[in-house]
Amino acid sequence: MSLPQPPTHDALVAPCLLAVGGLDPGGGAGILADARAAKIAGAYACACVSLLTVQSTAGLVRATPIAGRELARSLREVLSQQAVDAIKVGALGSSDQVRVVAAALRKHRAVPVVVDTPRKPSRGGAALIDAKGWTSLVRDLMPLSTILTVNADEAGWMLNCRVRTLRDARAAALAIATMGTSVVVVKGGHLEGNATDIVAFGASSFELVAARAHTGPFHGTGCTFASLIAGRIAAKRTCVADLDGQLAAIRWAKKKMSALVQAPLNVGGPARVLG
Numbered sequence: 001m002s003l004p005q006p007p008t009h010d011a012l013v014a015p016c017l018l019a020v021g022g023l024d025p026g027g028g029a030g031i032l033a034d035a036r037a038a039k040i041a042g043a044y045a046c047a048c049v050s051l052l053t054v055q056s057t058a059g060l061v062r063a064t065p066i067a068g069r070e071l072a073r074s075l076r077e078v079l080s081q082q083a084v085d086a087i088k089v090g091a092l093g094s095s096d097q098v099r100v101v102a103a104a105l106r107k108h109r110a111v112p113v114v115v116d117t118p119r120k121p122s123r124g125g126a127a128l129i130d131a132k133g134w135t136s137l138v139r140d141l142m143p144l145s146t147i148l149t150v151n152a153d154e155a156g157w158m159l160n161c162r163v164r165t166l167r168d169a170r171a172a173a174l175a176i177a178t179m180g181t182s183v184v185v186v187k188g189g190h191l192e193g194n195a196t197d198i199v200a201f202g203a204s205s206f207e208l209v210a211a212r213a214h215t216g217p218f219h220g221t222g223c224t225f226a227s228l229i230a231g232r233i234a235a236k237r238t239c240v241a242d243l244d245g246q247l248a249a250i251r252w253a254k255k256k257m258s259a260l261v262q263a264p265l266n267v268g269g270p271a272r273v274l275g
Contacts, residue, residue, distance in 0.1 A: 013083045017043040017234040019227060020075070020101060021090025021116075022051030022063065022128070028273035029055070029121075029220035034088060034227040036275045040256065041231025046082060048074040050101075051093045051128065057219045057269030059124025065093030068100045075104040084108075085237050088230035089115045089145075090223055091128045095136040105144040112233050112240050115145035115181070116226035117154050123219065123271060143180025146233075146240055147250070149226045150176070152190040166196055166207075173200035183246055185229075189221065195258075199250055201243065208254045213261040219271035224260065228253035 019034035027033070031047040038045035050071055054062040078084065087105070092098050105113055117137065118128050129137065138158055142148060152163040155172040158179075163172045163186070173186040177200040188196040197208040229249050232238075238245035257274075264272035 014044045015042065015085045015234045015237060016083055017041075017045050017086050017088060017227070017231050018078055018082075018084045019045055019047045019088045019090065019230075020050055020071075020092075021047070021088075021223065022053050022093075023049050024053055024055050024220070026056035026219070026269070027267070028057055028271070029223045030090065033220040033223040033274070034090065037224045037227035038231035038234070041228055041253075042235035043085070043231040045231070046078055046084075048078060050097055051091055055121070055124060057267060057271040057273065059271075060121040060126045060128070061124060062126050063091070063093055063128050065097055068094070068096035071097055072100045072104070075100070079104060079108055084111055086230045086234035087111055087113045088227050089113065089141070090226065091116075091118045092133060092137065092141075093129055095130075095133045098133055098136040098141050102140045102144055105141075110240060112146040112230075112238060112246070113144060114147045114149065114226050114230035114233070115141060116149050116222055117142075118222060119154055119157060123217070138179075145181045147183045147185065147229060147246060148176065148181040149185045149187060149222070149229070151187045151222065155186050164191065166191060166193070166198070169196075169198045170200070170205055173198040173205055174203065177201060182243070183250070185250060187222070187225065197254060199247065201247075208251065210254060210258040213258075215262060215264055215272065217271045218261065218264060219273050221257070221261070221274065224274045225253055225257050228256050
């Protein structure tokens with residue numbers, strides 16, 4: 001009996017982004033937002049669901065993690081059969097899920113990984129991940145990322161400090177870059193002034209500046225931005241060692257986000273979505 005052949009990444013195979021994250025019934029965030037972003041970036045999206053949520057454009061009401069063993073089976077099936085060019089990790093709900101995803105990433109170190117780290121949504125009172133899970137994420141998952149995207153609050157939680165100014169964000173990005181990940185993006189959406197992101201790698205950093213949009217509030221911006229980066233990496237088949245390609249993907253995603261937030265979709269409810 002012949003053995004299954006490993007996935008191939010030749011020119012005849014569509015570039016593929018594997019998104020791991022929550023299912024938002026309202027469609028504005030989570031894996032549905034990931035799929036829209038992947039298409040914009042030129043990649044095919046597949047998804048492994050980590051959380052079932054009750055939410056809409058009004059915010060998150062409840063999040064229920066999928067059992068770790070089921071998430072592991074989904075990851076194993078897709079990664080063993082399909083030619084995945086990049087992975088985007090979004091919301092995880094428990095330390096068990098973090099352990100499962102980290103184990104999968106260790107087996108596929110040649111695949112670039114963009115890790116987004118939502119702990120609490122911008123709207124709604126429910127949390128996406130508990131304290132134990134967050135600790136595990138920072139300790140076990142973050143060092144496996146190729147690119148890490150965090151907002152100011154998340155950067156502050158990681159470092160046990162306040163991140164309120166652009167200077168704070170730069171210091172935080174550089175500090176987080178010493179914790180194992182290759183490239184860190186501290187997003188400026190929660191800071192004052194322009195929507196300025198800080199990108200850090202090693203001891204270097206630079207700013208990505210865009211005018212702040214006044215067409216919000218928005219739902220799903222973090223998911224969309226991270227998946228635009230990951231989708232672009234998949235579409236260009238950027239490798240883990242290609243820092244220039246990764247930085248180019250981040251710059252491209254920032255420009256695309258700036259265009260998307262200027263023309264958001266109104267699907268009902270208090271917040272707009274991107275697509």
